[in-house]
Amino acid sequence: MLIRRNPSWALPEREATPEALYMNRRAVVAGLVAAGALPAAASTDPEKVARIAARRTMDAGEPATALADVTGYNNFYEYGLDKGDPARRAGTLRPSPWTLRVGGLVKTPLTLDVDRYIARAPWEERVYRFRCVEGWSMVIPWVGVPLSSLIRAVEPLGSARYVAFRTLADPAQMPGLRAPVLDWPYREGLRMDEAMHELTLLTVGVYGRRLPNQNGAPIRLVVPWKYGFKSIKSVVAIDFVETQPETSWNMATPREYGFYSNVNPAVDHPRWSQARERRIGEFRRRETLPFNGYAEVAGLYAGMDLKRFF
Ligand SMILES: Nc1nc2c(c(=O)[nH]1)N[C@H]1C(S)=C(S)[C@@H](COP(=O)(O)O)O[C@H]1N2
Numbered sequence: 651m652l653i654r655r656n657p658s659w660a661l662p663e664r665e666a667t668p669e670a671l672y673m674n675r676r677a678v679v680a681g682l683v684a685a686g687a688l689p690a691a692a693s694t695d696p697e698k699v700a701r702i703a704a705r706r707t708m709d710a711g712e713p714a715t716a717l718a719d720v721t722g723y724n725n726f727y728e729y730g731l732d733k734g735d736p737a738r739r740a741g742t743l744r745p746s747p748w749t750l751r752v753g754g755l756v757k758t759p760l761t762l763d764v765d766r767y768i769a770r771a772p773w774e775e776r777v778y779r780f781r782c783v784e785g786w787s788m789v790i791p792w793v794g795v796p797l798s799s800l801i802r803a804v805e806p807l808g809s810a811r812y813v814a815f816r817t818l819a820d821p822a823q824m825p826g827l828r829a830p831v832l833d834w835p836y837r838e839g840l841r842m843d844e845a846m847h848e849l850t851l852l853t854v855g856v857y858g859r860r861l862p863n864q865n866g867a868p869i870r871l872v873v874p875w876k877y878g879f880k881s882i883k884s885v886v887a888i889d890f891v892e893t894q895p896e897t898s899w900n901m902a903t904p905r906e907y908g909f910y911s912n913v914n915p916a917v918d919h920p921r922w923s924q925a926r927e928r929r930i931g932e933f934r935r936r937e938t939l940p941f942n943g944y945a946e947v948a949g950l951y952a953g954m955d956l957k958r959f960f
């Protein structure tokens with residue numbers, strides 16, 4: 651059992667019970683449902699996806715975005731470029747069975763059967779703010795575990811300085827691969843200390859259920875202080891490497907999308923300001939906060955020029 655510090659974002663123990671209502675439905679209650687005893691996700695309809703027992707460990711301090719928006723307004727270019735395409739088209743993704751390979755510069759490479767992993771891990775519910783580089787944002791109750799737990803299990807070598815992530819690239823399951831919008835497979839990366847940060851979440855669920863396909867079933871990354879495109883979906887490979895890995899958006903438009911892509915209202919996108927954002931469900935735009943409000947990560951970048959390493 652992990653002994654937890656009490657960082658700013660942690661819930662006091664007395665609030666860790668689900669007083670929260672999601673829309674009109676009750677939050678998932680820890681222990682109510684035996685995770686793993688349920689059928690796997692294979693749906694774009696969030697209501698048809700199996701529940702996961704999770705303990706809420708973190709609250710964003712503001713209401714979650716409506717389920718219909720979280721699962722209906724998506725970026726998942728493997729299914730098209732329109733926000734509604736993933737919900738309409740990702741039914742062809744087969745998230746079960748799913749194998750995630752973790753390797754590279756590690757002592758103990760690992761091949762995960764994701765269904766079994768979901769049945770076994772001590773899942774946490776964390777309500778994070780989520781800011782897309784396009785200027786919209788949401789508040790999303792994810793179900794996941796710190797990626798650090800998986801990293802520790804594979805015992806990275808001292809030479810491992812970055813972590814590279816890769817999405818499935820199967821044209822039979824992903825019609826969008828026919829269009830050369832990005833250099834498929836979708837790839838992302840983090841520096842080792844970013845990957846080890848307690849906020850970096852290896853995510854298998856949303857709103858107390860397994861991820862609907864359009865949200866990156868069956869397993870994805872969520873890095874809440876970075877622009878949304880760093881939160882890579884439907885991951886099949888995680889590799890520990892020595893040098894900064896190539897990442898899809900950076901390869902496509904290096905002037906617009908840096909490797910770090912920390913949310914930063916002071917660094918504009920070349921084609922628009924990043925000073926403000928539209929929270930989906932609200933009308934007025936609100937100010938964007940440095941690191942999306944997760945100031946505790948600032949130490950990761952001490953001494954770095956964040957305009958240069960954008
Ligand atoms: N494989 C893959 N991962 C991806 C994307 C994508 O197109 N393909 N889009 C990214 C972008 S731009 C965003 S904003 C988030 C959206 O996540 P959501 O649909 O669950 O809100 O996924 C990110 N992960």
Ligand SMILES: [Mo]
Pocket residue numbers: 725781782783784877878879
């Ligand atoms: Mo995004």
